[in-house]
Amino acid sequence: MYRIRFHGRGGQGMKTASRILGTAFFLEGFEVQDAPRYGAERRGAPIFAYVRADREAINERGIIGRPDLVIVADESLVPIAAAGVMTGITGDTVILINSTVPPDLWQNRLNITGPILTLPMTTEVEDRLEARFIGALCAGAAVRLVDVISLKSLKAAIGRELEPLGPEIVKKNMEKALIAYNSMDGHAGCVKEGGGMKAEEYERPTWIDLPFDEAALSAPVIHGAATSELMKTGLWRTMRPLIDYDQCNRCWWLCSTFCPDGAIRINDEGYPEIDYEHCKGCMICLANCPPHAISAIPEEQAKGRSEGGKKS
Amino acid sequence: MDETRFKRIKDLPSTHILGTGTAMCAGCGGLEAVHEVYDILGEKTVFVNAAGCMTLLSIYPFTPFRGSWLYTAMASAPAGAQGIRDALDILLEKKRIPRDEDMDVVVLTGDGSAYGMGLSATSGAMERNLDFIYLCYDNEGYGNTGQQYSSATPHAARTSTSKGPKGFPGYKKDLFSIWVAHNPLYVATVLGAEPLDLARKIEKAKELKGPRLIIALSPCPTGWDFDPSESVEIGKLAVKTGIWPLKEYIDGKVVHTKVPDRRLPVEEYLKKQGRFAHLFSPKRNDKLIGEIQESVDKYWKGI
Numbered sequence: 264m265y266r267i268r269f270h271g272r273g274g275q276g277m278k279t280a281s282r283i284l285g286t287a288f289f290l291e292g293f294e295v296q297d298a299p300r301y302g303a304e305r306r307g308a309p310i311f312a313y314v315r316a317d318r319e320a321i322n323e324r325g326i327i328g329r330p331d332l333v334i335v336a337d338e339s340l341v342p343i344a345a346a347g348v349m350t351g352i353t354g355d356t357v358i359l360i361n362s363t364v365p366p367d368l369w370q371n372r373l374n375i376t377g378p379i380l381t382l383p384m385t386t387e388v389e390d391r392l393e394a395r396f397i398g399a400l401c402a403g404a405a406v407r408l409v410d411v412i413s414l415k416s417l418k419a420a421i422g423r424e425l426e427p428l429g430p431e432i433v434k435k436n437m438e439k440a441l442i443a444y445n446s447m448d449g450h451a452g453c454v455k456e457g458g459g460m461k462a463e464e465y466e467r468p469t470w471i472d473l474p475f476d477e478a479a480l481s482a483p484v485i486h487g488a489a490t491s492e493l494m495k496t497g498l499w500r501t502m503r504p505l506i507d508y509d510q511c512n513r514c515w516w517l518c519s520t521f522c523p524d525g526a527i528r529i530n531d532e533g534y535p536e537i538d539y540e541h542c543k544g545c546m547i548c549l550a551n552c553p554p555h556a557i558s559a560i561p562e563e564q565a566k567g568r569s570e571g572g573k574k575s
Numbered sequence: 576m577d578e579t580r581f582k583r584i585k586d587l588p589s590t591h592i593l594g595t596g597t598a599m600c601a602g603c604g605g606l607e608a609v610h611e612v613y614d615i616l617g618e619k620t621v622f623v624n625a626a627g628c629m630t631l632l633s634i635y636p637f638t639p640f641r642g643s644w645l646y647t648a649m650a651s652a653p654a655g656a657q658g659i660r661d662a663l664d665i666l667l668e669k670k671r672i673p674r675d676e677d678m679d680v681v682v683l684t685g686d687g688s689a690y691g692m693g694l695s696a697t698s699g700a701m702e703r704n705l706d707f708i709y710l711c712y713d714n715e716g717y718g719n720t721g722q723q724y725s726s727a728t729p730h731a732a733r734t735s736t737s738k739g740p741k742g743f744p745g746y747k748k749d750l751f752s753i754w755v756a757h758n759p760l761y762v763a764t765v766l767g768a769e770p771l772d773l774a775r776k777i778e779k780a781k782e783l784k785g786p787r788l789i790i791a792l793s794p795c796p797t798g799w800d801f802d803p804s805e806s807v808e809i810g811k812l813a814v815k816t817g818i819w820p821l822k823e824y825i826d827g828k829v830v831h832t833k834v835p836d837r838r839l840p841v842e843e844y845l846k847k848q849g850r851f852a853h854l855f856s857p858k859r860n861d862k863l864i865g866e867i868q869e870s871v872d873k874y875w876k877g878i
Contacts, residue, residue: 273600273797274797305598305599305600305601305797306600306601306602306796306797306803307600307601308598427738427739429856429857483635483636485633485635485636485637485638487638488594488618488638488640488641488642489592489593489594489595489638489639489640489641490594490636490637490638491594491595491596491597491632491633491637491638491639492594492595492596492639493596493637494596494597494598494637495596496595496596496597496598499601500601515583515584515585515587516584516585516587516589517584519589519591520584520587520611520770521607521767521768521770521807522607523599523601523602523603523604523606523607523610523767523806524595524596524597524599524606524610525591525593525594525595525610526595528589528590528591529589529590538595540595541595541596543600543601543602544601545601545602545796545803545804545806546602546802546803546804547602547607547803547804547806547807549804550804550805550807550808551807551808
């Protein structure tokens, strides 16, 4: 059975990638499961989708624990533990990362010896969330890496999955998928099917037994206020808003009022300050700043400028 | 109440009490409205939340609120509010809490619940003259599950259950009028992108005692398919084109609080959103755009 996981950010088309790959497998006569992780999937938030494909009926269910292929559309997710990119990776797992950093450097970084491939898919865009067609690229690469699906089935799958978006979009996605497919020529078939898993070999998660208590004790009650601030949603951001305090005229705190997340506070002097630990990078502030005092730079370039939002 | 403490934008709160770090999408128009509303209502507020996007505000052990929050099934948030109101009243009567520790009970639901499956519970709550605030964040579809159509979906919009060249064949339910027909104390429409209008209405609602119901149009980058940075602009266009009339119902009268001087053509609003893209490409659908314009014109002619 093939077990394949796609990791990306909400909006990058990982669900689409899994749908295209799943349909392509299906058209080749495989039994298929494909599903995105359901839950708090949000634009910019780390998400994943997965595909299982087998010649026989698939009895496995749930999230893939031991993947044969992991495709990472957004390299910034790799170091984020919560994104789970490295979950269940074995020495046989092929990892394909959308990155301009060479594979051996990734192997050093991650301290693994298993096969890592890279495919620079998004060099032409500044904001990774704006990278169109990345789902199709991921699916195209995956098809070549497993090498059991014909080009015809890949094309048919793209046509089927993207049909409501119109012929133009379908055509562009096909082109992109083919580029990715061809770029993996040297690695065709390097992803091997993982063996079946027996129910007896199933590793139970470690449960914590909770004794039965009165509702007053055991009900999920939160006593702290605004504990959500412990969640660092700044990780969702791909672009960083910067306030130019020479331009800011302390207008009417519009940025602070409009910011859906309340991630802009006004300091004692009346200047806005952006909370980068929580700013999700929606850029409503940039779009609505009357004197145009807010600009945006790619998050990559912003590293080491953590004080960029403070009035100094 | 004639006096408002929100005369100009500078009077709006500069500190915000809703916690950061929630799971709402970047650029969420609903969260924008909720945080603005919460700033005005203050910390002494209990939220009763029916299933929807905003359920994800409080995921144990995290909450952005500074007070209590109760999660109910989709159809029964007003019933949950009744229970909390009753409990507070009993505590007050028995003097187990002082008057100044009383709280506002606020139902928070999406349009799926407000316009659809929660409507009968809301009707009952109004009938019982329940002292509560209902805040509906209306993103015109079942946003949390992938934008399937709801009773609030506008005519011709694409949803994940209404595809094809004509989009959604139905029409947005007029929830404002349905609520008004119950003759509750206060009903209003608001918008996060119009914070001053919103603040005045919430300020007014807070001072009243009885059923007070608010609908906040909530531009949704994910469900409506636009760039998150345009959330405010699209909201403002909904007002400028006349698609989202800002109004309130009080003392038996409907008053429009912000009437656009010269309404922009509806297509200015429609063309910014992917969910209406099929009206413009591959071929412009003048008939459908015209129908939408006509219904807006008809509305304003009638007031």
